[in-house]
Amino acid sequence: MPLGEESASAATFDQLAKDLDNANIMPQNPTDASETSVSDDTATDEESISSVEELTAAVLDSQPRSPPSQADQDKAVKIKDEANKILAKGNYSLAVEFYSQAIELDPEKEVYWANRAQAYIKEEAYGAAIADATKAIKINPNYIKSYYRRALAYTAILRPKDALKDFNTVVQRVPTDKSARAKRDECQKIVRRLVFEAAIEVGEEPSIADSIDYEAMVVEDSYDGARLESKTQKTVNGKFPKLQISLEFIQDMIERFKKGQRLHRKYVLTIIIEALKLFRIEPTMVEVNIEQGLTMSVCGDTHGQFFDLIELFRFNGYPSETHSYLFNGDFVDRGSWSTETALLLFAYKWLYPTTFFLNRGNHEADEMNKVYGFEGECKAKYSEKVFKVFSESFSSMPLATLIGKNYFVLHGGLFSDDKITLEDVRKFDRFRQKQPGQSGLMMEMLWTDPQPQPGRGPSKRGVGLQFGPDVTKRFCEKNGLMAVIRSHEVRMDGYEIEHGGRLITVFSAPNYCDSQGNKGAVINIKSDYELNFQTYDAVPHPDIRPMAYASNLMM
Structure with a gap:
C-alpha cells in the first residue's frame, strides 16, 4: 500500500505496484535473488562493495525461527501498520524500530523488509536499505517496491550501474509508470557519462579559477548591491588594483540573500577564487591554538540552510578577529540556499583568513553535488562555470583541524587501521x-560513523565503515587527544557526547531538510579548552522545499 511519507511520484508507482501484486502478475523474465545481486563488473571500488555486501550477507544469512503463529502474524501486521503511520510523520528511527519488531515476529513477509528499507532511506542509512530490499527480493522476487527502493539507495551512494539494473527491472514490469521510467532514463545518462569520462580521461585538467580574470569583469551601473573596493597593491612588477572585501560588503550580501537577490557574477567568482587561494596554502590538517580572549565556535553540517546559519550567527555571535569559527563540512546540498551558504562562509574566510576555518565534508564532492542539488542550484542561479570553480575550491579544502593539540576535528570519523596517526593526516x-x-584515507575522514559496539563494522550508509569506542580510545591515547569532534550525522539535540566522552558529534542544520525536528548546535571553546554547547531551533524560511535543485533520481 502507498505510504504517506512518499512523494506523489513514488505514491503513483506504489499504487501501480500494488495493483500488479494484487493481480498476481508474474514478471516477463522471472528473476531470482542471485540474478539481482551486485555483479562483479560494477565500476565501484571493492571497499564500498564490501561494506554494502557485508550488510546484505548478514541479513540474507539470518535464519528465521520456527514458523510464526497466527497470533504473531496478526500482531506483526498491527505493528507494521503503526510503523507506516510513524514513518509518514517523519519519525524515521522509531519507524525502523517498529518494522524491526514486525520482522522479528514474522520474518518472511517481504513488505516488512521493504518498508524498513524505505525508513532506512529516509535516515540516509543506504547500505542497510540495500540489504533490506535485497532480503525482500529474496522472499518475493515479484514485489516491485523492493527493486525501486534498492535502486534509490544505490543512487544515493553513487552506484548508478547497480541502480540502473533495478530501475530496468521496475520499468520492465511496470512499463506504464512514467516516474520510474524517467528515473531509469536519467540513471542511464549518468552511467553513459561515467563511461565517456573514463574513456577520455587524459590526466589533470588545467585550473579554471586560474584562467579567470575577475578584476577585468565589469559591474553594470544598474547593479544595486554593495561593491567590492579596489585598493592599490604593490608587487615586484609595480602597483596594481586589488579587490578587497569588507564587513560592510558581507552585511549587504546577507541582506540581499535574505530578499532572494543574487550577487553579481564578478563578486561570486571573486569570493570563490579568493577563498580558493587561501585553501591552497593551508595544510591538510590546520593547527590552531586558542589564545586568551579568543573564542572558537565549532559548527557541524549546515547543508544549504542559509536562514538557520544566520540564526546561528545572530544568537552565538558573528565571526570577528576575536570570535573564530570552524565549519566542519557539508555546507552545500539538500538545502536550497546552498550557494548563499557557501558564498557567505567563503566571504568570511576571505575577510578573516586566520580566524575563520572550513573543513571539507563528504558533500563537497562532484558526484554528490550532481545528485543532491548543488550543481543544479549553481546552474540555476549563476552558471556552470560557477559550479566548476566551486568544485575546484572544494578539492583544495583542508580535511581536518587540530585545536590546541586537544581536539581533532574532521567531518566523518576515524580509520580502518589503528596505525593511522595525526602525522599521517599531516603528510x-x-x-x-x-x-x-570509495576507499582510502580521505574517504574515511569524510564518511565514517561511530557505533556503540567495540571494534569496526560495515557502514549502514553503504560507504565507509563504523568504528567503536575502543577504536576512539586508542586513537586519542596514541595521539595525546582529549577528544575527536565530528559531524556528518543528525543528532536530535544538535550534538551528542559519545564513546565515553572521547567523541563528540555536532550538527548545525536544525529541522534538517524541514523534516527531522532536530535542534542545531555549536560548540564554543575558549583558551581553557572546555567545551560549551549551545543549541538552537530552526527559523522560518521562504517557501522553497529542500532538494529543489536535486537530481530527479532523488525526488
Whole structure:
C-alpha cells in the first residue's frame, strides 16, 4: 500500500505496484535473488562493495525461527501498520524500530523488509536499505517496491550501474509508470557519462579559477548591491588594483540573500577564487591554538540552510578577529540556499583568513553535488562555470583541524587501521586526489560513523565503515587527544557526547531538510579548552522545499 511519507511520484508507482501484486502478475523474465545481486563488473571500488555486501550477507544469512503463529502474524501486521503511520510523520528511527519488531515476529513477509528499507532511506542509512530490499527480493522476487527502493539507495551512494539494473527491472514490469521510467532514463545518462569520462580521461585538467580574470569583469551601473573596493597593491612588477572585501560588503550580501537577490557574477567568482587561494596554502590538517580572549565556535553540517546559519550567527555571535569559527563540512546540498551558504562562509574566510576555518565534508564532492542539488542550484542561479570553480575550491579544502593539540576535528570519523596517526593526516597530499573516492584515507575522514559496539563494522550508509569506542580510545591515547569532534550525522539535540566522552558529534542544520525536528548546535571553546554547547531551533524560511535543485533520481 502507498505510504504517506512518499512523494506523489513514488505514491503513483506504489499504487501501480500494488495493483500488479494484487493481480498476481508474474514478471516477463522471472528473476531470482542471485540474478539481482551486485555483479562483479560494477565500476565501484571493492571497499564500498564490501561494506554494502557485508550488510546484505548478514541479513540474507539470518535464519528465521520456527514458523510464526497466527497470533504473531496478526500482531506483526498491527505493528507494521503503526510503523507506516510513524514513518509518514517523519519519525524515521522509531519507524525502523517498529518494522524491526514486525520482522522479528514474522520474518518472511517481504513488505516488512521493504518498508524498513524505505525508513532506512529516509535516515540516509543506504547500505542497510540495500540489504533490506535485497532480503525482500529474496522472499518475493515479484514485489516491485523492493527493486525501486534498492535502486534509490544505490543512487544515493553513487552506484548508478547497480541502480540502473533495478530501475530496468521496475520499468520492465511496470512499463506504464512514467516516474520510474524517467528515473531509469536519467540513471542511464549518468552511467553513459561515467563511461565517456573514463574513456577520455587524459590526466589533470588545467585550473579554471586560474584562467579567470575577475578584476577585468565589469559591474553594470544598474547593479544595486554593495561593491567590492579596489585598493592599490604593490608587487615586484609595480602597483596594481586589488579587490578587497569588507564587513560592510558581507552585511549587504546577507541582506540581499535574505530578499532572494543574487550577487553579481564578478563578486561570486571573486569570493570563490579568493577563498580558493587561501585553501591552497593551508595544510591538510590546520593547527590552531586558542589564545586568551579568543573564542572558537565549532559548527557541524549546515547543508544549504542559509536562514538557520544566520540564526546561528545572530544568537552565538558573528565571526570577528576575536570570535573564530570552524565549519566542519557539508555546507552545500539538500538545502536550497546552498550557494548563499557557501558564498557567505567563503566571504568570511576571505575577510578573516586566520580566524575563520572550513573543513571539507563528504558533500563537497562532484558526484554528490550532481545528485543532491548543488550543481543544479549553481546552474540555476549563476552558471556552470560557477559550479566548476566551486568544485575546484572544494578539492583544495583542508580535511581536518587540530585545536590546541586537544581536539581533532574532521567531518566523518576515524580509520580502518589503528596505525593511522595525526602525522599521517599531516603528510597526506590532498591535491593528488581531488575527489574522495570509495576507499582510502580521505574517504574515511569524510564518511565514517561511530557505533556503540567495540571494534569496526560495515557502514549502514553503504560507504565507509563504523568504528567503536575502543577504536576512539586508542586513537586519542596514541595521539595525546582529549577528544575527536565530528559531524556528518543528525543528532536530535544538535550534538551528542559519545564513546565515553572521547567523541563528540555536532550538527548545525536544525529541522534538517524541514523534516527531522532536530535542534542545531555549536560548540564554543575558549583558551581553557572546555567545551560549551549551545543549541538552537530552526527559523522560518521562504517557501522553497529542500532538494529543489536535486537530481530527479532523488525526488
